[in-house]
Amino acid sequence: MNTIKSNDASLRTVTDVHIRYSDVDTMGVVYNVNYFLYFEDARTDFLLKFGMTYLNIHEHGILTPVIESTCHYDRPLFFRDQVQIETSIIQASGVKVSFRFDVCANEETKPRATGMARIGFVDELFQPVNIAHRWPELYRGLMNAYRGIPVNPDDFSEKSLPSVDSAG
Amino acid sequence: MNTIKSNDASLRTVTDVHIRYSDVDTMGVVYNVNYFLYFEDARTDFLLKFGMTYLNIHEHGILTPVIESTCHYDRPLFFRDQVQIETSIIQASGVKVSFRFDVCANEETKPRATGMARIGFVDELFQPVNIAHRWPELYRGLMNAYRGIPVNPDDFSEKSLPSVDSAG
Amino acid sequence: MNTIKSNDASLRTVTDVHIRYSDVDTMGVVYNVNYFLYFEDARTDFLLKFGMTYLNIHEHGILTPVIESTCHYDRPLFFRDQVQIETSIIQASGVKVSFRFDVCANEETKPRATGMARIGFVDELFQPVNIAHRWPELYRGLMNAYRGIPVNPDDFSEKSLPSVDSAG
Amino acid sequence: MNTIKSNDASLRTVTDVHIRYSDVDTMGVVYNVNYFLYFEDARTDFLLKFGMTYLNIHEHGILTPVIESTCHYDRPLFFRDQVQIETSIIQASGVKVSFRFDVCANEETKPRATGMARIGFVDELFQPVNIAHRWPELYRGLMNAYRGIPVNPDDFSEKSLPSVDSAG
Numbered sequence: 001m002n003t004i005k006s007n008d009a010s011l012r013t014v015t016d017v018h019i020r021y022s023d024v025d026t027m028g029v030v031y032n033v034n035y036f037l038y039f040e041d042a043r044t045d046f047l048l049k050f051g052m053t054y055l056n057i058h059e060h061g062i063l064t065p066v067i068e069s070t071c072h073y074d075r076p077l078f079f080r081d082q083v084q085i086e087t088s089i090i091q092a093s094g095v096k097v098s099f100r101f102d103v104c105a106n107e108e109t110k111p112r113a114t115g116m117a118r119i120g121f122v123d124e125l126f127q128p129v130n131i132a133h134r135w136p137e138l139y140r141g142l143m144n145a146y147r148g149i150p151v152n153p154d155d156f157s158e159k160s161l162p163s164v165d166s167a168g
Numbered sequence: 169m170n171t172i173k174s175n176d177a178s179l180r181t182v183t184d185v186h187i188r189y190s191d192v193d194t195m196g197v198v199y200n201v202n203y204f205l206y207f208e209d210a211r212t213d214f215l216l217k218f219g220m221t222y223l224n225i226h227e228h229g230i231l232t233p234v235i236e237s238t239c240h241y242d243r244p245l246f247f248r249d250q251v252q253i254e255t256s257i258i259q260a261s262g263v264k265v266s267f268r269f270d271v272c273a274n275e276e277t278k279p280r281a282t283g284m285a286r287i288g289f290v291d292e293l294f295q296p297v298n299i300a301h302r303w304p305e306l307y308r309g310l311m312n313a314y315r316g317i318p319v320n321p322d323d324f325s326e327k328s329l330p331s332v333d334s335a336g
Numbered sequence: 337m338n339t340i341k342s343n344d345a346s347l348r349t350v351t352d353v354h355i356r357y358s359d360v361d362t363m364g365v366v367y368n369v370n371y372f373l374y375f376e377d378a379r380t381d382f383l384l385k386f387g388m389t390y391l392n393i394h395e396h397g398i399l400t401p402v403i404e405s406t407c408h409y410d411r412p413l414f415f416r417d418q419v420q421i422e423t424s425i426i427q428a429s430g431v432k433v434s435f436r437f438d439v440c441a442n443e444e445t446k447p448r449a450t451g452m453a454r455i456g457f458v459d460e461l462f463q464p465v466n467i468a469h470r471w472p473e474l475y476r477g478l479m480n481a482y483r484g485i486p487v488n489p490d491d492f493s494e495k496s497l498p499s500v501d502s503a504g
Numbered sequence: 505m506n507t508i509k510s511n512d513a514s515l516r517t518v519t520d521v522h523i524r525y526s527d528v529d530t531m532g533v534v535y536n537v538n539y540f541l542y543f544e545d546a547r548t549d550f551l552l553k554f555g556m557t558y559l560n561i562h563e564h565g566i567l568t569p570v571i572e573s574t575c576h577y578d579r580p581l582f583f584r585d586q587v588q589i590e591t592s593i594i595q596a597s598g599v600k601v602s603f604r605f606d607v608c609a610n611e612e613t614k615p616r617a618t619g620m621a622r623i624g625f626v627d628e629l630f631q632p633v634n635i636a637h638r639w640p641e642l643y644r645g646l647m648n649a650y651r652g653i654p655v656n657p658d659d660f661s662e663k664s665l666p667s668v669d670s671a672g
Contacts, residue, residue, distance in 0.1 A: 018354040021376050022537065026530055032234040033208070033526065036201040037358050044357050066200040070238040076294060126244060186522040189548050190369065190541050194362055201358065205526050212525045368570040369540040376537070402536040406574040412630060462580060 009148040010088035015045040017083040029076035042085040071115040081105040092146040094132030178256035183213040185251040197244035210253040239283040249273040260314040262300030345484040346424035351381040353419040365412035378421035407451040417441040428482040430468030514592035519549040521587040533580035546589040575619040585609040596650040598636030
């Protein structure tokens with residue numbers, strides 16, 4: 001079905017998706033746009049499980065806009081399906097990171113859908129920043145997750161957060 | 169910015185987007201997922217302006233699920249932006265059709281974002297159908313729009329609708 | 337805080353709410369409109385736990401539009417809150433039923449918000465129907481839940497579903 | 505149908521609502537929760553037309569959470585309906601303001617639905633503030649709108665904005 005490359009080395013998370021009644025569309029299946037909401041939760045969960053949160057990131061003057069997102073829909077999801085998303089990193093650098101999402105239902109081996117999101121790092125004026133310099137600990141965390149190296153929670157301790165003053 | 173191919177030959181529509189206050193996210197810009205809602209309206213508008221409606225399509229036993237969707241985000245949209253989407257067909261056959269969407273703001277020449285949606289034709293059991301056989305008038309309409317041949321409204325007159333009995 | 341009456345007799349359900357990242361608004365708290373999505377899930381869960389589903393209802397030609405909905409917001413919900421909704425029936429008749437929702441977080445005793453939804457029973461032309469005549473088993477189930485009488489699952493067995501032909 | 509009081513004295517706005525294809529639910533009508541999104545736009549439009557914007561308000565350290573919202577649904581809205589919301593103020597004080605919304609379609613005299621939203625004024629810690637003291641110009645604007653006294657745009661000139669330093 002899909003042409004979104006995988007990266008078997010990456011750390012992986014499995015995130016439960018709770019389908020809301022309002023997620024279902026006039027065709028009786030989960031409305032295609034909602035998959036992107038699920039991806040966002042899966043991505044947040046991935047970062048959280050490896051010690052990073054959007055909140056922390058934003059508090060330090062770095063925004064993380066989506067710069068590309070894609071979903072390939074193979075078979076529909078129904079209200080009663082038990083849905084899980086498997087998340088991995090398929091590309092990472094100091095200026096952006098790309099996630100792959102496999103949308104699985106009811107423990108089937110073949111995903112119902114597969115998606116991708118590319119996230120950029122920018123400052124509050126939406127200018128690109130390189131986190132390898134701006135926040136080396138976050139950079140190291142993402143690169144480790146990408147390569148499958150378990151993240152050391154100490155990398156994301158309070159002391160590792162850059163102060164806003166020194167940022168830049 | 170983007171790699172979504174264009175098709176200069178296609179008929180084109182320009183659809184106004186009305187940004188809702190609730191469309192704006194915690195970063196102060198239009199939430200990335202909402203672009204896909206705008207695309208759906210732009211697509212509906214495209215079909216409507218050329219005499220086709222989803223309602224008509226569904227009433228005749230053909231569903232039109234999205235099988236792939238993509239958005240490349242270049243610069244963010246703000247609440248006060250005047251947004252228009254330019255829609256064209258970049259690929260068409262009897263079993264699927266692909267639309268391209270250019271998201272333009274405030275009459276700027278460069279789009280803020282560009283997207284794509286590939287739609288399949290299936291029956292109520294989500295099995296693919298070929299509209300070239302199942303509903304030749306719709307097929308002809310899409311192919312004409314793809315090639316830039318103005319659609320003749322008579323192609324979509326009541327008499328052209330396939331009856332449910334003869335469908336298949 | 338609120339003036340939505342309670343009915344201590346009613347059967348009650350507790351439904352977990354999973355807050356999505358996209359549920360949070362520009363003020364950093366759960367966007368007020370989303371509470372109504374949570375209410376719908378809580379209501380669906382209530383009916384499901386007592387043997388009734390919207391799907392079954394709709395399949396038998398009865399629609400259940402919301403005819404009134406209300407929410408009193410006391411204190412905001414944050415992304416990390418563990419949220420549960422306690423649902424009960426505060427009014428029931430053959431033509432409509434009203435639910436009360438208490439939105440609780442982190443096992444606090446005082447709800448963060450309290451809501452109400454009144455649902456009508458109509459046919460496919462949106463004309464009111466009286467389920468006491470049209471579907472006595474559903475009526476009995478709701479009245480029992482309202483009065484706190486445990487529902488007998490056999491009341492909602494396949495044989496109890498009215499056939500579409502005999503409906504009316 | 506409804507028991508939401510009116511205030512004939514209030515200034516009034518009429519706001520166009522653009523129904524999105526995704527606003528329609530599985531019953532083929534506009535999903536009831538979306539009315540609250542329309543209300544928010546109608547409210548923003550009301551404030552904007554009388555010189556006030558949420559953005560200005562937020563920039564000065566005052567948040568405006570919804571503390572109560574209600575909708576009475578009389579007859580459904582369909583995708584093709586031309587919808588307008590008439591907004592007025594039905595109650596106003598230094599600590600909160602309540603709006604009434606009449607949801608009208610296709611120039612019919614009887615609204616399809618009627619709603620209400622009560623907004624509080626709080627600081628960034630969600631503690632109530634009295635705008636009569638904190639921002640007298642905003643207070644005067646709301647009270648004038650409530651009483652039907654045309655707002656003088658000069659009341660909302662830049663010089664009238666309280667500075668963040670002096671706030672409180």
